[in-house]
Amino acid sequence: MTPPDSEYGPDLNAASSQVRLPGDVPAARLDGINKSFPGVKALDNVSFDVRRGEVHALLGENGAGKSTLVKILAGLIPPDSGRILLDGSDVVFHGPRDAQRRGISHVPQEVQAVPDFSVGRNMLLGFEGPFDRKGKLSSKEREQTRDVLDRCGASFSESALSGQLSIPELRLAQISRTLLHPGDVIVLDEPNAALSENDAAAMLDRLRLLRDQQKAIIFVSHRLTEVLGIADRITVLRDGCAVGTFPRAELDKDKIVALMTKTSRLSDSNRPRLAAFHSPSVEATNGRALLEVDGLTREPNLVDVSFRLNAGQIVGMAGVQGSGHGHLLRAIAGVDGYERGQVAVRGHALHSGVVRGAYRAGIVLVPADRRASAIVSQLSVRANLTLPIHSIASRGGIRRIRKERQLAREHVEAFGIRPPNTEMLAGNLSGGNQQKLALARALVSKPDVLLLDEPTQGIDVAAKAEILALIRQLVQEHGFGVVVASSEFEELLAVADVIHVMSRGRLVETFPTEEADYERILHAALP
Amino acid sequence: MSDRAPPAVRSYRLSIRDWAFKYSTELQLLAGLAVMIAIFSLLEPSIYPTTANVQNISRQAGVLLVVAIGQMFAITVGGFDLSVGANMGFTSIVTAQAVADHGVAAAIVIGLLTGAAIGLVNGILIAKMRVSPFVVTMAMLTFLTGYAGVRSGGASVIANDPTLKWFGGRDWGFMPSTIGIGIIILLVAVVFTGRTRIGLYVYAIGGSRETCRLAGIPVARYEAITYMITGMLAGAGGIMLTARVSVGQAGLGAGFELRSIAAVVIGGAVIGGGKGRLSGVFLGVALMTCLTVGLAVTGVGTFQQQMAIGIALVVAVLISQMRGGSFRQISDLLPTLKRLFIGFGHGDDQSRRSARPTATTDSASDDTA
């Protein structure tokens, strides 16, 4: 469909006509795959293969079709047409179990775990013997799971309850699960999203080991530095079409971004204005901080954390997995209770563990687990945007549909949600677009204090910069306050005024952003 | 394709294909209904396809429709209500007694309030106290059955009032009053679900309670209100039945709990919440009633009728899941069964809570809300 890109055309041909050694049959090959969803052509005649002993990265903007492609390989969705070949022979998958049996391991983009089971039990799901107990791991199982977790650099125990882990921790557990029983073809859909760089590095080391064991690895990611560090070949998708497959050596960051995006990006000047976004009532705070957190303690995740947030300020919370920065936001928002300490908005103390109270005081949280608690998958984008009760789009309990449409259109445009269809079910958006929707929704409710937990996980490079700029701009114009918890320090350096670093539940260091750099933050954050 | 402008944000129009996909449950139900009516008409040409029979069917369907609409709210918000039948019986007694003492208008109001109060108690226990809907509504069923007996002394209460007859007994012109009331309530419900904030919240809470909580929505309040509506509509059903038979009776609504749940599920709603459409409920009710009446007309025994309805329920739900090709092969069932026992979605991110196990094998089949 897509004509070869003039700039990269020759390379593309070189890559695809590479001489094949005899017997060099790809471990897995997708040939001429088409897949449509109602209203969207998600994949248009895409071919893709992965060989043993290589890491093949799959890149593309949000909604380009990466997850759809790997889901087809993992047997989760059937293609409309096209062939799947394993070691050169055609296969048809009847469901994920089928694909697993044929040696395909898949780490999905969204974390999932049985919350009431321990990490170890979750890792072993589907592999347990007939007499295994739900509550307790046998010493052999314990050893097995501990070993993998250690090697992935997990800071939590195999007997920890999954429901109590943060999103980065769960993600690590999920990767470990796959590494426990790796198939011949390992598919990782954004495994490093929301992982700090050094946690991701441990994981990438494991992948290198697996590559050396002649596994075929497919790696989907938006973090280009890491991709360039590990990939042997790179395929770029754009709007459901394969732009090309390139050896790693031929690409650098800028080239990749150019290949991924062909749309003219919105610049600051022509970015649509959020007319419906009324400035929150940030009254004179009488010299007091907007948000004051004092001695907040919830063992073992939070120990004596104190900080201030002023109106018009963006505070960053940096941390690696297990440092408690996500837990801090949940405690402030009233999702989790705390044992000691106090949270006050404009001098008024809040009750521990009461979401409604925090919300009334103007605190809005964008949680990290978007699928479970940031959006309602079965509702349309428009309905999701108008859910918050303070939304202006209803009067006396009667919804004003035109107003809703207008508001939804504005936010879809401002946050670059694709496809720009306000009536689409939120659950059918791609992962990155769901994340954009979660952010947009939080802003609809006109927060005074906005808490963002790993806000840009899964959002593509270009959109990320735009969204961070948008948040900065809104903060400047409307004077609310933002706390961003992130494992991606670059993002904090780009957006925050002050960066606090957390480690093992404690606030260990504070930098004004001018004085902070990546190395210093990492040094402080490591436990 | 290579230099597109940024896509403009439009309000998308559904193409015919997308529309058919979205409403495939309804289309399948319509087809099933047509086939069924054709078969019964061929078997009993002198009885089934007659005006009298159509009136008979709609007379019965009206009551079920009202109760099923209420049941749909309870199911969509994430639970279900097993007490609707007992609620109908109790309301029937209360209404019949009130007709004698206070007149018809007051009796209807009292009946509706009774139903609503029962629903509200259910709702508070479920939403605020977080007791499971099964336990709460099961307990309510048992309690109400007993209480209705106590109030009536175990006997029927005569409610032979000509005015009351207009609300379930007589016909409005050619149209039986039950279906008239059913359609009015259906239209109100369409506006309620599509145009009001509470209506939106019913779907949102059923879709993700946690998301709503974080969005600052008083989740428990709206959930309780939803059960109250369910109760009120069950009460309305009780009044209609009382008017039809001219007596208040504790056992009047027996069986309605399961029939209403069946109709809603046939109509495409999912136990677990978040999904459910009134058009589906309407067709589910139509299908169930046409089937029951058809079987009765063709002389099938009561026991066999029950067996047929049980089979129809499963078949209808299976068919609606075949859409999207998730049942391409029987072998698909194996992972599904395994998954049921393991209870964990290995790969896909589809609804774990969904009562439809096959949703996990095909995300494309999961997006018709």
Ligand SMILES: Nc1ncnc2c1ncn2[C@@H]1O[C@H](COP(=O)(O)OP(=O)(O)OP(=O)(O)O)[C@@H](O)[C@H]1O
């Ligand atoms: N079940 C579905 N129904 C309708 N559309 C869908 C469905 N699943 C995916 N899509 C659409 O298909 C396109 C590709 O989605 P996909 O999830 O593959 O993107 P992606 O490349 O993984 O993006 P991201 O980087 O955001 O994860 C998107 O436009 C998405 O909205």
Ligand SMILES: [Mg+2]
């Ligand atoms: Mg994706």
